[in-house]
Structures are given as structure tokens and as C-alpha cells.
Amino acid sequence: MRTKSLSLLMSAASACCGLGVFLSCSPKEACATSVEMVGDSLVADIDMGHFAIAIQHPADTTSALAQAIAEYASEALGGTYQGEYTSPHAIMSYYHSQTIKDWLPDYQQLKEVSDADNKFYWNVRITTVADTPQFLTIAYNCETYQGGAHGLGVHFGITLRKSDCRRVGWEVIRNSNGEKVQELMRQGLREYFNVKTDDELKNLLFDENYIYTMPMPQCPPLFTADGIQFVYNPYEIAPYAAGRPTFVIPYDKLNDNLTVTAQRLCGNI
Template sequence: MKHLKTLFLPAIAAVAPFLISSCDPKPAKGTLLDNVPNILTNVVGDSILQTWVKDSISVTSDFGHVGISMQHPVDTFSVTSQAITEYMSEMLGGKYDGSYTSPKAVMKYYHADLMSQLKTDYEEVKRARGDDEVKMEWDVTFSKVADNSKFFTYKYTMYNYLGGAHGTSALLGVTFRKSDMRRMGWEIVRNYANDPFQELMRKGLREYFEVKSDDELKNMFLNPDHIYSLPLPECPPLFTDHGIMFVYNPYEIGPYAAGMPTFTIPYADIQPYLTTTAQKLIEKQ
């Protein structure tokens, strides 16, 4: 499987130890959907910011299924659209060398590349096993989480099945500052190891796991000592309309059965722990 491992590396390196294991591949689905006319208008308050479109390419063949779906602004020459198209390229391998003004061209490039590599790996698995029943799959979605005058947040979700015992999934994302397209990372949080901030994270996880006490919560962790010092997620902070979203990928802090522990800390609560850079970003949020 050396071909696909090379392709997936940029997208899953951050969460490689924590990827989902799924006992059965998802069923193949769909035929070519070259341009899904799904227009999305984003509204913040009473102001329409910009109109987004959803493009998808989905192909099922005799060896498996490959799908790529992406939301992007209708104005593909906008700074926003070019920034997220570049991000998509990086997450899919970083080999595209053309203009970022055509998201569809980038999608087609990686879809064709992936189909070719998937077929090569399918042939290898078939020869090794003497089994032509295995079907491979790779699905990825890029979608908007939030968009306002100061920032927008974009997420990436991935599922693949490459003929082994299990499939894998991951969720990553990024928040861009619109003034200069800076990508926000966990450097925007101060003193996250201090107990007041740790308590904000524990509270979010208690709500996610639907438990009332820390004694119950620590039993949900792979490492019970995380109750005393929770790590920040591998997924960067995702700024939303109401707060900062924390997303832990499977096996990062909990077992597969825990899914992706996710919670949002309201801006009013997290504001004292943010750097000046982040505080300016959420003014009037």
C-alpha cells in the first residue's frame, strides 16, 4: 500500500496515532457527480457575506470508490477561495502545481491521481490474497464551519478503506484570519495547563460523555491521568460563531467507542486565556 500511504501522509500525520478503526468498509456509493448545484449563502446577523457553492466528484469502479466534496465561494478568484483551495491541495498531498483559482481543477487532479493509485494498490492486494472481492474506498469532504468579517473556519473530514482489516477516519480543520489569511493554531491559547483552563476542557468533556463527575470522566480516558492534565487536541482550534470548538480524534484521549470527543467553549469563558491576537479576532462575537 506504499502508493496511498504517501498520498495520505500530509493529511493524517497529525492524527496518525489516533485514526478510527472500523471493522467494515462503508458501502460504495454514487456515480460521477461532476458539479453538484448546491448553492449556500452564509449569513451573519443581517449581513450576507458571500455565496458558497458545493462541488463534488464521486466515482465507483470495479476496484472501489473515490469521492471528493468541497465547499468554496462562488468567486473562485477571491482570496478566501484561493486560500482554502491551497489548503485542500496540502491536505491531499501537496503535489498540485497549478493555479488555485479553479477549485474544480484541483479536485479533478487529485481525484484522477487517487483513482490511479487506488487501482494499483487494488491489483497488489488482489495478487497477494488471490481475492478480487475486496473493494477500496476513499472519501474526503472540505466544508465551511463559520464565516464572518474577521475570520472563516474550514474543516476536513476523511474516511478510507485500503483493503486491510479496518478503515480509518480523521477530522481536522483550520481558522483563517481574513486580513492576511494567517492560520490559527494552539499558540493563541495562554496557560492551557493551568487548572482554570483545564476545568473548562473537563467541563466540555463531561458534557460530551454525559457524566457528572471527574471520577466518572477519567474512566472514559485511555490514560486516566489525563483527568489531571488534558492535552490540547491535534486538530487546531476551530473558531465558530459562538466559541472555540475542540475536536479530539479517535484514540487521542479515548477508545474507538468514544468517537470524536467534541465540545465548544463559549467566547465569554475562553476569552481570558486567549492571546491578544485571538481576542481581537473575536471582538463582538
């Protein structure tokens, strides 16, 4: 189960994270500094199960920032939508229908070999995490069940710099393998797992060497009002039962290891 689920997570990471990828807006279409967000959703309860998607997006869907969010949403959902990025509803409708179509053969096969009333589940939420004059952070949550012992939930997201819609990745943290950043990460994980020592922590991770060099999350850094959020998905560094190890490191604690780009985003310079 670990290998299969980790493989699924890696596929999701490839689609969702886009680490090191940047999206630039035209200088004449500078992203807004104040964003009015609205919501839209689609829900289908059918014989196969529950299929739902909800997206928060800028009210002005023609803006550069809105289209950057729409493009990210499409990539997170699979990256096969070929239409324009000015209609979030069209993107939702496409992936909602496509998921139902793609999952139907698996559901029919399951029904042939099992009398159990297994209902599939697909629930996607794209929501606003933080909105400041410098950046907008959105989260992508996807919870799925296609039979088996349990479902799988993944959490990704992206921070967009409003001035040019650049996607922010882990490159904005300098010397991430250095002792200062590593200790801050271990501290965050100790708090998440409610343990006091690294010896206790290492027994909860897949690899005890992680306490010496903790890998950066597959989810990009999520800039929030209080600091940078680190999110490890299930099976990434710990078993499924560990949940989603998540913690926030305040900007002032990371400041010496932030690039000028990151310091400007969080308002430290």
C-alpha cells in the same frame, strides 16, 4: 491496530493541521468580509470502490481568501499539487485521480489473497463551518477504507482571519495547561462521554494522566458562531470505539485565556 492507525492519524495531522503556520495576503488583496460560497464535487464508482470529493469554496476563485482555502485544501489532501490555487476543480481532479492511482496496487494485492468482495472507500468533504466579518472556518473530513476491520475517519479544519488570511492555531489560547482551561476541556469531554466525574472519564482515555494535563487537539481551534470547537480524532486520546471526542467552549468562558488576536476575532473587543 492502534499503533498503525495512530501513525496514519499523525501523518494526516502533519498534512492537515499546519499548526503555527500562517498565510499572508497582500495588503492590496485584503480578504472579503462577505463570502459567496459555491460547491463542486467529483465521484467515481469503479471496481475498486467509491471515490468522492466535494469542496465548498468562494465563488470568486481569484480572491486571496479563495486561494488561501485552496492551498489549505491541497495541503490537507497531501500537498503534492503544483498548479495554481485559482482552480478548486483542478485541485479536486488531481487528488481524486492520484488517490485512485495510488490505491490500485493495494487493491490488486488484496484481491490476490482474499476472495472477499472488499471495496475501498475514499470520501472527502471540505465544508464551511462559520462565516463572520472577522473569520471564515472550514472543515476537512476524510473517511477511508482500505481493508481490515474498519475504516478510518479524520476531521480537521482551519480558521482564517479575513483581514489577512492568517491561519489561526492554538497559540491564541494563553496558558492552555492552566487549571481553568484544563477544567473547561475536561468538562467538555465529560459531556461528550456522558459521565459525571473525572474518575469515570480517565477510564475512557488512553492515559489516565490526561485528566491532569489534557493535550490540545491535533486539529487546530475551529472558531464557530458559539465558541471554539475542540476536535480529537479517533486514536488521539481514546480508542476507536470512542468516536471523535468533540466539544465547544463558549467564548465568554475562555475570554480571560484568549489572546487579543482571538478576542478580536470573536468580537469580544
